[in-house]
Amino acid sequence: MNQFCNGQNAKLIDRRAFCTSLAMLSVWHQPALRASRIPSSVHPQIEEFDFAALRGPETPRGEFFVRNHFAVPSLNQRNWRLKVTGCVKIPLELDFAGLVREGSKTISVTLECAGNAVGGGAVSTARWTGVPLERLLKRAGLCSGVKCVRLVGADRGVEDLGRAPVFYMRSLPVEKALHPDTLLAYQMNGDQLPVEHGFPLRAVVPGWYAMDSVKWLVHIQALDHEDKNIFMTERYISTQWRSLGSERQPINKMRVKSQIARPHEGELIERGPYIIRGAAWAGENRVTQVQVSVDEGKEWRPAELEEEGRAYKWVLWKYPWSTQRPGSHAVMVRAFDDRGNEQPLSRDSHRLDGYELNWVHSVRCRVKQSP
Numbered sequence: 001m002n003q004f005c006n007g008q009n010a011k012l013i014d015r016r017a018f019c020t021s022l023a024m025l026s027v028w029h030q031p032a033l034r035a036s037r038i039p040s041s042v043h044p045q046i047e048e049f050d051f052a053a054l055r056g057p058e059t060p061r062g063e064f065f066v067r068n069h070f071a072v073p074s075l076n077q078r079n080w081r082l083k084v085t086g087c088v089k090i091p092l093e094l095d096f097a098g099l100v101r102e103g104s105k106t107i108s109v110t111l112e113c114a115g116n117a118v119g120g121g122a123v124s125t126a127r128w129t130g131v132p133l134e135r136l137l138k139r140a141g142l143c144s145g146v147k148c149v150r151l152v153g154a155d156r157g158v159e160d161l162g163r164a165p166v167f168y169m170r171s172l173p174v175e176k177a178l179h180p181d182t183l184l185a186y187q188m189n190g191d192q193l194p195v196e197h198g199f200p201l202r203a204v205v206p207g208w209y210a211m212d213s214v215k216w217l218v219h220i221q222a223l224d225h226e227d228k229n230i231f232m233t234e235r236y237i238s239t240q241w242r243s244l245g246s247e248r249q250p251i252n253k254m255r256v257k258s259q260i261a262r263p264h265e266g267e268l269i270e271r272g273p274y275i276i277r278g279a280a281w282a283g284e285n286r287v288t289q290v291q292v293s294v295d296e297g298k299e300w301r302p303a304e305l306e307e308e309g310r311a312y313k314w315v316l317w318k319y320p321w322s323t324q325r326p327g328s329h330a331v332m333v334r335a336f337d338d339r340g341n342e343q344p345l346s347r348d349s350h351r352l353d354g355y356e357l358n359w360v361h362s363v364r365c366r367v368k369q370s371p
């Protein structure tokens with residue numbers, strides 16, 4: 001069971017029981033069932049994209065992973081308002097129509113949860129349309145000395161047992177908040193933003209792990225000090241073991257990563273030609289190469305990228321394989337980016353936390369005895 005990120009009060013569903021009941025329901029040629037999300041918690045809602053169902057560059061609505069800390073707030077577009085306050089010259093309050101009038105920009109962005117497992121389904125890609133955050137910040141006029149911009153959601157709950165309820169919030173350094181690609185999105189894949197993805201408005205912070213893409217956005221605050229809220233100081237922090245204690249660093253930029261969609265773990269395949277498929281991404285950087293090994297990592301060969309790697313968005317890749325040898329095979333993948341980063345073969349043994357899990361993805365499949 002993979003409960004990605006660290007939901008505190010999750011009521012977990014037994015994933016195997018869920019899959020078994022799906023298998024009993026499903027018959028061959030019923031792809032709609034296979035393509036639904038895989039739940040791992042009901043309260044709060046946590047559901048994975050079924051990575052084996054990867055078909056194209058955009059993840060359809062209903063398949064895109066969901067990761068909530070608390071219950072989904074009920075927001076009504078008519079009453080909804082967005083406030084911009086804190087260290088600004090002109091505080092703003094916008095209604096939905098006013099926000100949309102600020103103009104729009106559309107960008108394809110892969111969101112990945114910072115705790116997405118190797119080969120996991122807490123990653124998906126969509127076309128997001130919205131207003132660059134920069135426009136509102138410029139209109140409000142940031143005062144000198146602003147250190148970060150806090151994004152506050154309308155959802156609230158107990159993040160740490162025994163402590164008071166808190167709103168979900170994250171802060172961005174000013175440079176990332178003012179980057180022209182950091183969006184306040186009100187559309188996903190050309191349609192209204194679905195409720196579970198932040199209706200009516202969410203942040204989309206391209207190239208950064210998805211906890212910064214705050215959903216159900218209601219308040220933007222410019223701060224002249226470091227943000228010390230629990231989501232900045234006690235969550236999404238990497239911890240490295242050191243000979244003298246440990247070192248803590250905030251997590252933000254996504255690391256280069258690739259995953260295999262096909263074959264899936266345990267798949268039984270025919271002898272002969274088979275296309276291995278998957279996706280690779282590198283956050284703010286570009287994927288330049290994906291390599292596949294079909295012999296336990298002894299030899300690596302380049303996979304074919306379906307388009308040129310671009311910042312923010314995953315690229316689909318494929319690798320034609322032909323095997324005559326029946327039995328068990330390990331298929332492995334690793335990606336490289338344009339900044340000289342590559343996926344490591346294993347986890348850094350000094351890491352004590354559960355984030356940035358980007359080591360080589362390996363899948364074991366079986367080739368049948370006879371065709």
Ligand code: MTE
Pocket residue numbers: 005064065066067068069070111112113114152153154155168196197198210211212213214215216217
């Ligand atoms: N925003 C709010 N308001 N509340 C949340 O719980 N979860 C964050 C982020 N934004 C969250 C949030 C986390 S941890 C992730 S991984 C992404 O939303 C998931 O976005 P998605 O559910 O649209 O896939």
